[in-house]
Amino acid sequence: LMSILARSDFQPRQALSARLASLKVLDSAETSLLRSIEERPVHSYRVNSRLLTEGAPIGFTQALMSGWACRVRHLADGRRQVIAIVLPGDVLGLCPHERPLSTATVTATTLTTATDARELSALLNDASDFPNLGAALRLSVAEDEHYLLSQIMRLGRQSAYERIAHLFCELKYRMVSRDLAPAGVLPMPLTQETLADVVGLSVVHVNRILQQMRAEGVIEVGRGRLRIQDEQALIASAEFSPPKVTAYKS
Amino acid sequence: LMSILARSDFQPRQALSARLASLKVLDSAETSLLRSIEERPVHSYRVNSRLLTEGAPIGFTQALMSGWACRVRHLADGRRQVIAIVLPGDVLGLCPHERPLSTATVTATTLTTATDARELSALLNDASDFPNLGAALRLSVAEDEHYLLSQIMRLGRQSAYERIAHLFCELKYRMVSRDLAPAGVLPMPLTQETLADVVGLSVVHVNRILQQMRAEGVIEVGRGRLRIQDEQALIASAEFSPPKVTAYKS
């Protein structure tokens, strides 16, 4: 049993409800709906397998329970850009329109599990039965858009160092809001190669920047973990700020 | 009267209905709702004035009637990234949640007019009265997300030449779908400086790439116009493909 807790792909399965509850206070019916989604049997995805394919129909909405995935786009010559990192508690294929096609491929970066969450899709359009949950879901969509905009800012106008710093701040913030970063240490299952595809740099350069950050005592990375030692320094050099999408406190 | 037609900021005011009708067949009630939005008195925005401010509340949803605007993010030292170009027919502040805050600043790049389109916001959550219009609106939101992903791909993994080529293909596609690019010529009111902030390059470099494209006979730019002379070449080098967000034909 100790070994189960120690397994690197272990994730508490409440990431989804943790995130949504942090966006809006939920009532008990809403909480138990989320629980039932979280306790449902999962579908497992092997490393490098696809959860969604660009241009292909989205069968039904899924919620990531454990593991990390990446939304990616490809170019013909093999160049690859990670659009967004998908963490436990994120929802895939949440589209308000009919017969949606995926706008990007989603690949499992680690062993990944996801559950059917098709109720959430319906909630987007008609939240009359679960008003707070509907609101939380919409806020989460707005947050996700905020993160897309941040990715554009990073890639377009920040230096290599700033991009990585900004990404790490964002990952920490997102993991914390799902209770997945105990004691300030977060799992970091991405290889430097994948990291490079996120921040639009070469592997070699990513490696050099990480060395630099380590030398400065700002972070500790390796063995699947990331510890941010000087968060203020990172936040300052990246000009990171967390998403604010509504004027309500929740 | 000839001079009115010749003015560079002249735009037919049906861009919104042209775009939405291209996404889904609308019935007459829906069409006339759009007409009434389009014929409403406009609010004018001077060059460089703000339609929305990052972090500030979004008063109400607006539809751009004429002129071009840019969604931008800023860094403290003055660096600026254009997240997206906002064209006539685009809708601003379309958020499904309560009391939304803007996730980016929107600045008028040319003289711009916009009308109050708050009905559309309500339609996002409850489209029972205007089902096709609701569907069209949701499709337009999905398309907009597709364009954001394209922007990420461009900035992260494409060369300077490819970025500009891709952007031009996208602009042409968007303008055509609103009936704003007669005879294959589109208005191009962006300065090279703004263009640089879109594609994440320096002005000087943008200028050089434009020279190159002109020399190759691929485009003609200047005096506020863009003519794409060899669209196949542009599409091929940029690997451009138009958004496909639903399996329905409309």
Add this chain to the structure above:
DNA sequence: CGTTATCTTGAGCAGTGTCAAACTCAGTGG
């Protein structure tokens, strides 16, 4: 018709990419 913004060009340089090789380390199978 001056004035200012925008565009253009050149020269030199910085940041990041490429290539290639060595090193680490977790698995794997003998």
Add this chain to the structure above:
DNA sequence: CCACTGAGTTTGACACTGCTCAAGATAACG
């Protein structure tokens, strides 16, 4: 238990894309 393997990381040398600075040429605009 140990050698082997292969993915991932690290390092160095060098190339190149795109940036900066600065000045001049055009075009827009009042």
